[in-house]
Amino acid sequence: MKDIYVGLVTGNDNLKSNYFLMKVLLPAGFGDPQPGQFVMVRIVGLKDPFLSRPLSIYSFSRGKAGCIIELLYRVAGRGTGIMAGLIEGSEVEVLGPLGQSYAVDPQKKDIVFIAGGIGVAPLSLLAGYLCQTVCRDASSMTFYLGAQTADEIVGLELLRRYCYRVIVCTDDGSMGEKGQVTGIFKKDMKKFAPADTALYACGPKPMLKALAKMTGGRYMCQVSLEERMACGVGACAGCVTAIKEPAGTTAYKRVCADGPVFDLEKVIWE
Ligand SMILES: Cc1cc2nc3c(=O)[nH]c(=O)nc-3n(C[C@H](O)[C@H](O)[C@H](O)COP(=O)(O)OP(=O)(O)OC[C@H]3O[C@@H](n4cnc5c(N)ncnc54)[C@H](O)[C@@H]3O)c2cc1C
Numbered sequence: 590m591k592d593i594y595v596g597l598v599t600g601n602d603n604l605k606s607n608y609f610l611m612k613v614l615l616p617a618g619f620g621d622p623q624p625g626q627f628v629m630v631r632i633v634g635l636k637d638p639f640l641s642r643p644l645s646i647y648s649f650s651r652g653k654a655g656c657i658i659e660l661l662y663r664v665a666g667r668g669t670g671i672m673a674g675l676i677e678g679s680e681v682e683v684l685g686p687l688g689q690s691y692a693v694d695p696q697k698k699d700i701v702f703i704a705g706g707i708g709v710a711p712l713s714l715l716a717g718y719l720c721q722t723v724c725r726d727a728s729s730m731t732f733y734l735g736a737q738t739a740d741e742i743v744g745l746e747l748l749r750r751y752c753y754r755v756i757v758c759t760d761d762g763s764m765g766e767k768g769q770v771t772g773i774f775k776k777d778m779k780k781f782a783p784a785d786t787a788l789y790a791c792g793p794k795p796m797l798k799a800l801a802k803m804t805g806g807r808y809m810c811q812v813s814l815e816e817r818m819a820c821g822v823g824a825c826a827g828c829v830t831a832i833k834e835p836a837g838t839t840a841y842k843r844v845c846a847d848g849p850v851f852d853l854e855k856v857i858w859e
Pocket residue numbers: 627638642643644645646660661662663664665666667668669670707710711814815816817818849
């Protein structure tokens with residue numbers, strides 16, 4: 590069982606429109622997260638909403654005072670709305686790091702990230718990990734970042750530190766290329782040989798479904814899924830999703846504990 594840590598909010602900046610970056614100082618006992626892992630966050634003392642909210646770990650560092658995690662989040666409803674109002678010195682309960690991380694295959698020559706909107710958060714930690722810990726050359730990493738409008742493109746500066754090519758696109762053309770991120774990637778797909786390329790993606794379900802259709806299982810492709818979560822630790826079965834088993838049968842896996850990262854070709858889209 591994971592511990593719940595009380596974290597101190599040391600920053601909570603409104604980056605643009607309804608996107609925020611929260612910095613939380615945690616005790617040294619908080620484990621080093623692997624890319625793709627998340628935390629369940631709850632505001633100390635708050636009874637409504639009572640349940641924690643899952644957020645990906647966007648960045649992590651360890652210092653003398655403890656650990657700092659950064660959470661990049663979009664105000665989607667009541668919980669994240671209250672979070673956006675937290676000031677420096679507020680306290681949050683943090684459970685984690687949770688879930689399974691993205692798998693890294695050192696044999697792959699090219700790494701391609703495909704993020705839709707706030708899906709940039711876990712992929713940014715992964716790009717940083719590949720760059721700083723695994724020492725992948727930035728030239729082998731290409732990041733496709735898409736959103737509906739320029740107001741929803743966040744986290745670019747950090748990505749440009751890790752990846753040689755960052756391709757931005759928006760549905761309305763207000764920033765970067767005009768079009769959906771899957772369509773923009775599809776135009777470039779032939780540049781990436783399936784045997785030599787690892788794809789990592791995170792974004793809304795229709796985006797991941799479109800990616801599954803266009804890649805047709807030819808690439809190693811891992812995706813992080815989003816489901817509503819209650820416990821975050823595999824205890825309530827509230828977050829199950831259908832996954833293909835090697836024998837061809839269907840298994841219902843818990844996104845919080847068995848995921849959130851899954852092989853794209855195994856996800857059954859309902
Ligand atoms: C593993 C994981 C990692 C996540 N990482 C991030 C992140 O880094 N940054 C970020 O901004 N968001 C992230 N999310 C989504 C985030 O958890 C939800 O936006 C948040 O819980 C909404 O809470 P709320 O109280 O503000 O909204 P609510 O009032 O509970 O809901 C508002 C709307 O959001 C939808 N919603 C709520 N929870 C989810 C969910 N888990 N998945 C999809 N839709 C949901 C609801 O159906 C509703 O339409 C992640 C989700 C998961 C499962």
